[in-house]
Each structure stands twice: as structure tokens, then as C-alpha cells.
Amino acid sequence: MKILVIGTGYVGSTTAMVFAELGWKVTGLDTDVHKIRQLRQGLLHFHEPGLEDLLKKHIQSGQIKFTTDKDKAIQESDVIFICVGTPSRPDGSADLRFVKQVASEIGQKMNGYKLVVTKSTVPVGTQELVTGWIEAAQEHFYPFDVASNPEFLREGKAVTDALNPDRIVIGSESKRATNLLKSLYHSVKCPFVITTPRTAELIKYASNAFLATKISYINELARLCDELNVNVKDVAGGIGLDPRIGSSFLQAGIGYGGSCFPKDVSALILTARQNNIELSVLEKVVKVNQTQHSYLTDKARTRLGSFSGKKIAILGLAFKPDTDDIREAPALRIIESLLNERAQLRLYDPIATLPHDAKYESVAVCLEVEEALKEADAVFLCTEWPIIRGIDWAQMKDVMAHGNVFDGRNILNAHDMQALGYYYQSIGSND
Ligand SMILES: NC(=O)C1=CN([C@@H]2O[C@H](COP(=O)(O)OP(=O)(O)OC[C@H]3O[C@@H](n4cnc5c(N)ncnc54)[C@H](O)[C@@H]3O)[C@@H](O)[C@H]2O)C=CC1
Ligand SMILES: O=C(O)[C@H]1O[C@H](OP(=O)(O)OP(=O)(O)OC[C@H]2O[C@@H](n3ccc(=O)[nH]c3=O)[C@H](O)[C@@H]2O)[C@H](O)[C@@H](O)[C@@H]1O
Numbered sequence: 001m002k003i004l005v006i007g008t009g010y011v012g013s014t015t016a017m018v019f020a021e022l023g024w025k026v027t028g029l030d031t032d033v034h035k036i037r038q039l040r041q042g043l044l045h046f047h048e049p050g051l052e053d054l055l056k057k058h059i060q061s062g063q064i065k066f067t068t069d070k071d072k073a074i075q076e077s078d079v080i081f082i083c084v085g086t087p088s089r090p091d092g093s094a095d096l097r098f099v100k101q102v103a104s105e106i107g108q109k110m111n112g113y114k115l116v117v118t119k120s121t122v123p124v125g126t127q128e129l130v131t132g133w134i135e136a137a138q139e140h141f142y143p144f145d146v147a148s149n150p151e152f153l154r155e156g157k158a159v160t161d162a163l164n165p166d167r168i169v170i171g172s173e174s175k176r177a178t179n180l181l182k183s184l185y186h187s188v189k190c191p192f193v194i195t196t197p198r199t200a201e202l203i204k205y206a207s208n209a210f211l212a213t214k215i216s217y218i219n220e221l222a223r224l225c226d227e228l229n230v231n232v233k234d235v236a237g238g239i240g241l242d243p244r245i246g247s248s249f250l251q252a253g254i255g256y257g258g259s260c261f262p263k264d265v266s267a268l269i270l271t272a273r274q275n276n277i278e279l280s281v282l283e284k285v286v287k288v289n290q291t292q293h294s295y296l297t298d299k300a301r302t303r304l305g306s307f308s309g310k311k312i313a314i315l316g317l318a319f320k321p322d323t324d325d326i327r328e329a330p331a332l333r334i335i336e337s338l339l340n341e342r343a344q345l346r347l348y349d350p351i352a353t354l355p356h357d358a359k360y361e362s363v364a365v366c367l368e369v370e371e372a373l374k375e376a377d378a379v380f381l382c383t384e385w386p387i388i389r390g391i392d393w394a395q396m397k398d399v400m401a402h403g404n405v406f407d408g409r410n411i412l413n414a415h416d417m418q419a420l421g422y423y424y425q426s427i428g429s430n431d
Contacts, residue, residue, distance in 0.1 A: 001184070002027070004077035006102050007120070008035055008066065010046060010259075010325075011151050012083030014158040015119060017051060020058035021163065022187055028066045029073045039066040047324040047351050050159040074109040079180065081149075082118045082130075092266030094123050103130045106144075107137025114144045115180050119151045121204050121264055123271050127171065127197030145177035148197040150204035155258065156322030169193045171200025205271070208264040209282055214249040215256045216288035222252035222428025223295060232428030233410060252428045254330040254382060254408035255292035257319035262289070262328045292427075293333045293408070296380070299425045300406045304378060307341040311401065313372040314338075314363075315391075316383025316409075317349035324352045330408065331382035335363065338380075348372035350385055370399055378404035384411045393420055 001024060005016040008030040016028040030036050035045050042056040058064040067073050074080065084098035099120060106116055118130060131146045148171035153161035168185050170192065172178045178194055185192075193203070222232040232252045240247025256262070265282055272279040304310055319329040326332060329352075338345060339359065346364045347354065348371070354360045366372040369387065373379060373396050381388060389411050397403055403422040405412070410429045417424035424430070 001025075001078045001180075002076055003184070004029060004073050004080045006030075006070075006080060006082050007084035007098070008032075008039060009083065009085060010048065010155060010158065011119060011153070012081070013039070013044065013046075013055070014048070014051060014153060014162050015081055015083055015151070016064055017054040017058060017159070018162045019184065020061075020063040021054060022184070024063075024184065026058075026064045027073050027077065028064065029070055030066075030068065033068055036066045036068050047322075048158050049156065049322055054159065070105055071109045074106055074114075075111045077114065079115045079117060079184065080106060082116065082120055083151075084120055086120045086122055086263075088263045088266055091270065093270045094121070094263070094267040096122065096126065096129070099126065099130065100133050103133035104137040107134035108139065110134075110138070110142050110144065112142055114142070115177050116144060116146045117149045117181065118146070119149055121150060121208075121260065121267075122148075122201055123205075123267060124198045124201045126201060145172065145174040146197070147172035147174075147177045147181055148200035149181060150200055152204075152207065155325055156320060163188075165190050167191045167193055169195065169200045169203050171195050171197035173197065205264055205268040208261055209268050209279075209285070211249050212256055212261045212265050212289070213281065213285050215251075215261075216285040216292075218250045218252045219255060219292050219427070220288050225252075225428035226430055229431045230428075231431045252410055253292070254296055254334065254427065255289045257328040257330050257332075259325065259327040262286075293330045294337065296406050296408050296425070296427060297334060297337050300378060300380070300404070301341075303404060303423060303425065307338050307343040310343050310377040311375055312338055312343045312345055313376040313379040313400075314345055314347045315349075315369060315372060315379060315381050315388050316385055317347060317354065318352035318383050318385075321383055321385045326352050326355070329382075331380075334380055334382060334408070335360070339363070346372040346374075346376065349383065350387055352383075370396070373399045375399075375401045377402045378406060381405070381407045381409055381411060384409040393417060393422065397421060 003019050003024050003026045005012045006029050008028045016026045019026045038045050042059050044052045086094045089095045127146050127148050170181050225232040236250035239245050269279050317331045348366045405422050405424050407426040410426045414424050414430050
């Protein structure tokens with residue numbers, strides 16, 4: 001069975017590598033010539049631990065190849081995974097433009113039965129749309145099935161997550177498609193959820209929205225903890241021991257970012273609205289997240305008087321550690337608000353870089369933590385990279401002009417920092 005993966009971004013590249021690892025012949029297709037050129041050379045165009053090793057291994061073994069030739073790629077394949085982006089439209093709904101384009105191309109070029117699988121995160125009803133788009137584009141009739149197989153991997157842990165999933169969700173109305181998909185994953189040991197395409201599509205959004213809800217819940221509780229002199233980390237530890245609650249996704253901080261939680265929560269809210277249902281809990285989840293970074297900047301402004309002319313170090317830019325992805329990164333929101341208030345910023349991140357945009361021109365990008373902290377009036381910790389967790393704050397005391405530390409990821413201990421003579425402000429773990 002030959003597999004084609006369309007879209008070689010985070011999800012597509014990982015999907016391609018996982019199927020190669022499971023023993024299938026895989027082709028990765030993208031419209032971006034530069035990405036395909038890099039992938040052919042065994043180089044990833046983004047940072048993802050372990051993925052480049054798999055890429056090199058499977059290029060060498062001939063298990064995987066990359067192309068921009070869509071006609072040939074579609075015709076040679078038996079199963080086609082759609083892994084293109086589904087970004088937010090201005091109203092928050094999912095933009096299915098790339099999915100539609102791919103579906104039309106498949107319809108035009110197919111030369112026999114194809115199983116088309118959407119792995120991209122798509123709103124409920126998209127399987128029916130994709131079926132219609134393929135049918136409309138077909139010049140000759142060929143049978144096909146469209147199934148939904150959402151992806152649950154996390155950036156930074158993509159390889160482990162994709163090779164050892166918690167579950168594989170297959171939304172399909174055809175026995176042939178279900179059996180084919182199950183056979184592709186036959187060596188993966190995990191529960192299989194076999195359901196309708198609409199249910200599979202909703203499971204994906206409901207999962208991300210639930211995780212985002214946990215984060216906003218603990219973030220709002222953290223604000224209360226600050227008032228009550230209680231440590232939110234102790235509260236999270238205490239409630240997380242209840243298996244009905246679980247300990248994960250209860251780390252308070254400057255809010256969730258990334259390419260998916262913000263976009264998927266908005267899309268789900270919009271789907272509900274279009275069906276005259278108000279997802280009021282999720283609407284609050286978004287509100288809390290939108291104000292979480294300013295909770296910390298407000299505290300900092302009170303402490304510093306104003307940001308104008310202050311030298312401020314920003315440690316961490318990526319939306320979380322182990323990725324260079326800065327999409328919707330809370331650090332960017334903090335940087336923008338400090339720049340608006342005329343602070344002088346020095347930024348350090350081990351791998352993530354600022355977008356090329358005139359508004360960031362004045363930010364000094366540093367190659368070392370110490371360089372960013374030099375003569376700083378204050379520092380914001382925005383991403384919990386190991387190198388940032390491991391900073392020797394005793395040594396940094398003389399490097400900074402004033403020891404004001406605003407910990408957006410609750411990675412330090414308030415008592416230790418105060419004992420070193422720092423002013424320390426976290427999000428709910430200040431006791
Ligand atoms: N990034 C993540 O961790 C996860 C993402 N998802 C979902 O997976 C989907 C893809 O996400 P990412 O991989 O992050 O996106 P991405 O933006 O990194 O990659 C999408 C790729 O599709 C390519 N593309 C667009 N139109 C094309 C076409 N007509 N033919 C061939 N290639 C085309 C683009 O050039 C790009 O390389 C989204 O729906 C996302 O919500 C799901 C789980 C995890
Ligand atoms: O659909 C997707 O794209 C993916 O979205 C998330 O994965 P990802 O965005 O890679 O990263 P997470 O580890 O979930 O973190 C998201 C954000 O929440 C923040 N976060 C996470 C956990 C926590 O306790 N507190 C917290 O603030 C992180 O710092 C980060 O900004 C989900 O975890 C994946 O299951 C899903 O497949």
C-alpha cells in the first residue's frame with residue numbers, strides 16, 4: 001500500500017515519518033519547493049526533537065520520498081492523508097481553502113480507488129464537504145472514500161506522541177475505509193475509536209478545547225492564589241492527585257499559545273454559534289487567556305512605575321519549550337505591549353527567532369542568557385526551556401542592574417529568589 005501525505009508541515013512531516021517507521025512506502029507532497037528541497041536533503045524546516053533522525057534514516061532506506069509533482073503523487077498512491085493547514089479566518093472560523101484545493105486536485109487527478117483521510121483539524125461536516133469537492137472535480141468516475149483521522153500530537157514531542165498515541169480515532173462511514181486505515185496502524189498498540197466522521201471531527205476540537213479549559217481554569221485560580229497567599233503549584237498538585245481531575249495541564253502561567261489551541265477553541269465556539277448554541281465556558285476560557293499575559297505585565301508596571309526607557313530582558317520566545325514555533329506565543333504579546341510602552345528589550349531564546357517585522361526592529365536579540373540580562377532593570381521568563389530553568393540566579397545578581405524577576409512560567413521558587421535579594425513575581429506561586 002502506498003501512502004501519500006499532502007502538506008509537509010509539523011503534522012504532515014511527522015505523519016510521513018511515522019508511516020515509514022511502521023513499514024509503509026510514503027511520499028510527502030508540498031507546494032512549497034523550498035521545504036521539499038530541504039526534506040529531500042534530510043533536513044527539517046522546523047525544530048522537532050528526533051524527527052530529523054527518522055527523516056535521514058527513511059530517506060536512506062528509500063522508505064520515504066518527497067515531491068512537488070502532485071499529479072504523479074496522487075496517481076501512484078492508494079491512501080492520501082490531507083495534512084494542510086486550517087488557519088483561522090478573521091471571524092475565528094476554520095479556513096478550509098487549502099483542504100478544498102487539495103480535495104479538488106485529488107478529484108481531478110485520481111485514476112482508481114483512493115482512500116482520502118483528513119488529518120488536518122477540520123470542523124464537523126468537513127468529511128461531507130471533502131466528498132463533495134472530490135466528486136465535483138472528477139472528470140471520470142472513480143470510487144473513493146473520505147475518512148477522518150484527527151491528529152493529537154504535541155509539538156516538541158511529536159515523534160513519541162505519534163508513535164505511541166493514547167488513541168487512534170477513525171471516523172468513517174465505509175467498512176473498506178475503516179479496515180484499510182486499521183491495517184495501516186496495525187502495529188500500533190493503543191485503543192481505536194471507530195466512529196462517524198462527524199464524531200471524529202468533534203472529538204479533536206473537544207479535546208483541544210478541554211485542555212485549554214484546564215489551563216484557563218488554573219490560570220484564573222492562580223490570580224486568586226496571589227491574593228490569598230496560597231501557592232497555585234501546591235493547589236494543582238493537590239487537586240491533580242484525583243484521577244478524575246488528573247495532574248496534567250494545570251501549570252499556571254502567561255497563557256496558552258501555539259498554532260492550535262487559540263485557533264481550535266475559536267473555531268469550536270463559532271461552530272456552536274452557527275448552530276445557535278452558546279459555548280459560554282469556552283468563551284470565558286478565551287477571555288482569561290487573552291488577559292493572562294497582561295496580568296503579569298500589570299504587576300510589573302506597578303513595581304517598575306513605568307516601562308518607558310527601562311531595560312528589560314525577555315527569556316524565551318517559543319510558545320513552549322522544544323519547538324521554534326512562535327505562532328500565538330504569549331512572549332510575543334508581552335514583547336508587543338512592552339514595546340508599545342517604550343521599553344528597551346533584549347531577547348534570548350535558544351532556537352526561536354522573531355518574525356521579520358519592523359515593529360520588532362528595536363529588540364536586541366542575544367545569543368546568551370547573560371547577554372540579555374546585562375544591566376537589565378527587570379526580566380520576564382516566558383518559556384520554560386531547560387537552559388532558562390537552570391539559570392544560576394546568584395551569579396546573575398551582579399549582571400542585572402536591578403533584580404526584578406517576573407516569572408511567567410512559575411519555574412522558580414519565590415523564597416529562594418527573595419533570599420538572593422530579588423524582587424520576585426510569579427503567577428500564583430508567590431507565597
Ligand atoms: N502543529 C501541530 O502540532 C498540530 C496540528 N494539527 C492540525 O494539522 C493541520 C496542519 O498543521 P501544521 O502541520 O502545523 O501546519 P503547517 O502550516 O506547518 O503545514 C501545512 C503545510 O501544508 C502545505 N500546503 C498548503 N496547501 C497545499 C497544497 N495545496 N498542496 C500541498 N501542500 C500544501 C503548506 O505549504 C505547509 O507546508 C492543521 O489543521 C492543524 O490544526 C493537528 C495536531 C497537531
Ligand atoms: O491540535 C494540536 O495542534 C495540538 O495542540 C496541543 O499541542 P501543542 O499546541 O503542541 O502544545 P501543548 O503542549 O498542548 O501546549 C499548548 C500551550 O499551552 C501551554 N500550557 C500547557 C500546559 C499547561 O499546564 N499550561 C500551559 O500554559 C503551553 O505553554 C503552550 O503554550 C495539544 O496538546 C495536542 O494534543 C494537539 O494535537
